[in-house]
Amino acid sequence: MRKSISCPNLELMRYGIREIVDVTQQLQALDPSLQVMGENIGDPVAKGWDVPDFIREILAGLIRSDARQVFAYTHSRGRIETRKWVVDYARRFSPSARLDYEQVVFVNGLGAGISIIYRMLAPGVRVLQPHPGYPTHISSERFHAGLESIGYRLDPGRQWQPDLDHLEFQVKRNPDVAGILLINPNNPTGAVYTEDVLEAVLRIAERYRLMVISDEVYFRMVFNQAHYVQITELAKARVPLLVMRGVSKDVPWPGARCGWLEFHNADRDLEFQAYFESIKKSVMLEVCSTSLPQTALPLIYDHPEFERWLSRYCADLETNSNAIYAILSRTKGIHVIPIQGAFYMTILFDEGILNNRQTLPIANPKSAEFIRRIVAGSNILLDKRFAYYLLAATGICVVPATDFESPRPGFRVTMLERDPGRRDRTYQRLAEAIAHYLASG
Numbered sequence: 001m002r003k004s005i006s007c008p009n010l011e012l013m014r015y016g017i018r019e020i021v022d023v024t025q026q027l028q029a030l031d032p033s034l035q036v037m038g039e040n041i042g043d044p045v046a047k048g049w050d051v052p053d054f055i056r057e058i059l060a061g062l063i064r065s066d067a068r069q070v071f072a073y074t075h076s077r078g079r080i081e082t083r084k085w086v087v088d089y090a091r092r093f094s095p096s097a098r099l100d101y102e103q104v105v106f107v108n109g110l111g112a113g114i115s116i117i118y119r120m121l122a123p124g125v126r127v128l129q130p131h132p133g134y135p136t137h138i139s140s141e142r143f144h145a146g147l148e149s150i151g152y153r154l155d156p157g158r159q160w161q162p163d164l165d166h167l168e169f170q171v172k173r174n175p176d177v178a179g180i181l182l183i184n185p186n187n188p189t190g191a192v193y194t195e196d197v198l199e200a201v202l203r204i205a206e207r208y209r210l211m212v213i214s215d216e217v218y219f220r221m222v223f224n225q226a227h228y229v230q231i232t233e234l235a236k237a238r239v240p241l242l243v244m245r246g247v248s249k250d251v252p253w254p255g256a257r258c259g260w261l262e263f264h265n266a267d268r269d270l271e272f273q274a275y276f277e278s279i280k281k282s283v284m285l286e287v288c289s290t291s292l293p294q295t296a297l298p299l300i301y302d303h304p305e306f307e308r309w310l311s312r313y314c315a316d317l318e319t320n321s322n323a324i325y326a327i328l329s330r331t332k333g334i335h336v337i338p339i340q341g342a343f344y345m346t347i348l349f350d351e352g353i354l355n356n357r358q359t360l361p362i363a364n365p366k367s368a369e370f371i372r373r374i375v376a377g378s379n380i381l382l383d384k385r386f387a388y389y390l391l392a393a394t395g396i397c398v399v400p401a402t403d404f405e406s407p408r409p410g411f412r413v414t415m416l417e418r419d420p421g422r423r424d425r426t427y428q429r430l431a432e433a434i435a436h437y438l439a440s441g
Contacts, residue, residue: 012142015135016403017041020387023374027392031364035395037426042187042343044252047416049313054305055251058296070292076284078106078260078294085298086260090243094232103266105279106289109257110217110246111136117213117242117261118144120278127179127213128170130154130162132346132404134187137215141181150174151405156337156348160191164200171208179211180204182231185218188404188412189346190321190339192226198234211240211272217259218342220250220310223318226340232264240265240272247293249343250310251300258293317343320415324427331431333438334410346401348410354382357441360393360433367392383409386437394433396426 018041028034045051062070077083083101090097107113118127118140129138131151142149152167154160162182171177180201184193205212214231222228235241246259263276283289300306321339328347329336335348356378362368371392375385383400386409390396401410413430417423 030366048418074288082294094230097232103263105261108289110259125178126176132406160189181213183215185341188344192340195229205239213242215244222341223314256293327427343415360389362392
C-alpha cells in the first residue's frame with residue numbers, strides 16, 4: 001500500500017488473559033488429549049454457575065411483551081427510565097450522592113466504557129493505574145498515551161491495599177497524571193479497600209486536583225467479613241468522580257455486555273464537565289447500547305429473589321476461595337493472600353526463586369518442543385515461562401501476574417470451579433506442579 005495503515009502503538013495493546021488462550025488452542029491442536037483445567041477468565045456462566053430462574057423469567061417476559069422496549073434502539077446515552085433507576089440505586093447506597101440521570105451513560109459492557117474513557121482524554125493526559133491491575137484498563141490507557149503504564153503499587157503485605165506513599169510519589173513525579181484509577185473490589189487480587197485507604201486517595205486527589213475513576217463492577221461480591229465502603233459517600237462534592245458499574249458478574253450475565261458510567265460532581269469542575277461532554281458525544285456515534293439488558297436491569301436488581309441469590313453466590317465464592325487458599329498456602333515458594341471480594345486470587349512467587357532452567361515434564365513430544373520454542377530466549381518473563389510449562393504439562397491454565405503489570409512474578413486464578421472435588425484435585429495438582437517446577441532447576 002502507498003501508506004502504512006497499521007497503528008505504531010500496537011505493541012502497547014497487550015491482554016495476557018486472552019493471549020494464553022491462543023497458546024492453549026495451539027497445544028490442543030498438537031495434543032487433542034489435553035484436558036484444560038482452571039480458568040483464565042472470569043465467566044461464571046461458562047464455569048457452570050446457573051442463571052437463576054427469576055432472571056430467565058424476566059427476560060422471557062420482556063421478549064414476549066412490547067417489542068419496542070427490547071428490540072428497538074434506546075436513547076443514545078441509555079434508556080431514560082433505567083438511567084433514572086441508576087440514580088435512585090446509587091442513592092440507596094450513598095444518600096449524599098450528587099447525581100442526575102443526565103450524568104449517567106450506558107455502554108456496551110465496561111470494556112467499551114474503558115475504551116471510551118481513555119480515548120476521550122486530551123493528548124498527553126495520563127491516568128495512574130494500580131499495579132497489578134486489570135489489563136483492559138492498563139492496555140487502553142497506555143495505547144492512548146503511546147507510552148508504558150504509570151502505576152502505583154498494591155501491597156501484598158497489607159492484603160493488596162494501595163501503597164499510598166508510592167501512589168502520591170507517582171502523582172508528584174508525573175505532572176501529566178490527571179486521574180487515579182481504583183478497582184474495588186480488585187481484579188486481579190480480590191482485595192476490598194478500607195475506608196481509611198479510600199479517604200487517603202481522595203485527599204491526594206483533592207491536593208493535586210485530580211479526578212478519581214472507580215471501577216466497581218464487583219462491588220456486590222464481598223465476603224470473608226470484608227466491608228465495602230462506597231466512595232461516593234466519602235467523596236461527596238470534593239473531587240470529580242467517575243464510577244463504573246455493570247451487569248456481567250453478579251447476575252451472572254456477562255454476555256449481556258451492559259455497563260454504565262456515573263459522572264459524580266460533574267458540575268464542580270469545568271475540565272471534568274468538558275470531558276463528560278466529550279464522552280457523551282463519543283457514545284452517540286454508537287447509536288445506543290444493548291436494549292434488552294438495560295430494560296431488564298432494574299427488574300433483576302429489584303426482584304425479591306436477587307438478594308437471596310447474591311447471598312448464596314457470595315457464600316459459594318467464599319467457600320471456594322478459602323478452600324483454594326488452604327491448599328496453595330501450604331506450598332513452599334509462593335505467597336498466597338486470602339481474598340475478600342470478586343472472584344480472583346493472585347499468587348506471588350518468592351523473590352528470586354524462579355529461573356530460566358526450571359521445567360515440568362511434558363508427555364507429548366510435539367507439545368514439549370512447542371513450549372521449548374516459545375520460551376527460548378532471554379526476553380520471556382519467568383512467570384509466563386512457568387504458566388506455559390504448567391499448561392502443557394498438566395492442562396491447568398493460569399494467567400501470569402506480570403500480564404497484570406505485577407512488579408513481582410506470580411499468577412492469577414479464579415474462584416469459579418463449581419465441583420468441590422474437581423476444585424480440590426485441580427489445586428492440589430497445581431501445588432504439586434509448583435513444587436516440582438521450583439525443584440527442577
